[in-house]
Amino acid sequence: MRTRPVLVYDGDCAFCTSCVRFVERSIRPRCEITPWQFADLDALGTSQLRAEHELLWITPDGVVDGGAQAVAKLLLSARGAWAVPRALLTLPPFRWIAHGLYRLVADNRERMPGGTPACAMPPGRRSETP
Template structure:
């Protein structure tokens, strides 16, 4: 999923998703295939522990968009920014629309519902369940 070496994660913008979740992997792969975002995506498990460890509880529940070493956005807002980084105008517009006040609220609610039930989604497995007892 990621094109860059994990040890450089602290210096770039990267969407961190759950690499143990089949649904998450499939969703990111679909966005990459169609929108071809400029922002990287990587399984958080492949990123440096010093970057991810302070955010493990969030990473088990939502995607996080890291800007260098800080979290810029999480959840639906992170996906909107990721989608908006596409070079294709329709995906840029979609990403911006997902950030509009009322639409962002609806996107947030949908994201929460999907994230909570991702183990029931296509490609989901028991490993996708939130929260997982081993973290």
């Protein structure tokens, strides 16, 4: 049984990978970090469809949070000054704003700094909730 949460991201996306490298260096969350392409998604209690759609935070007991709430959980596991943004991401209206911004970035990640055509989500999966 896992004892630490797992952060699952799109390892084929240069923008996502750059963001995860920043998180590892600067935020240093207390979790395992793995690209979905190398994760046992069934064992983690999620699907490829969901992993392609958003960043995932999976607790040791199998609770899966995605998107902006995965970011909030990531910040929750960090130390220090990350408590303020973490708290804001869990409260309305900041939670709603964070969700909208997350979707905007995720749906356009190939256009973000470091993004490549490989980062693009399949057209049929943009802004869909799995």
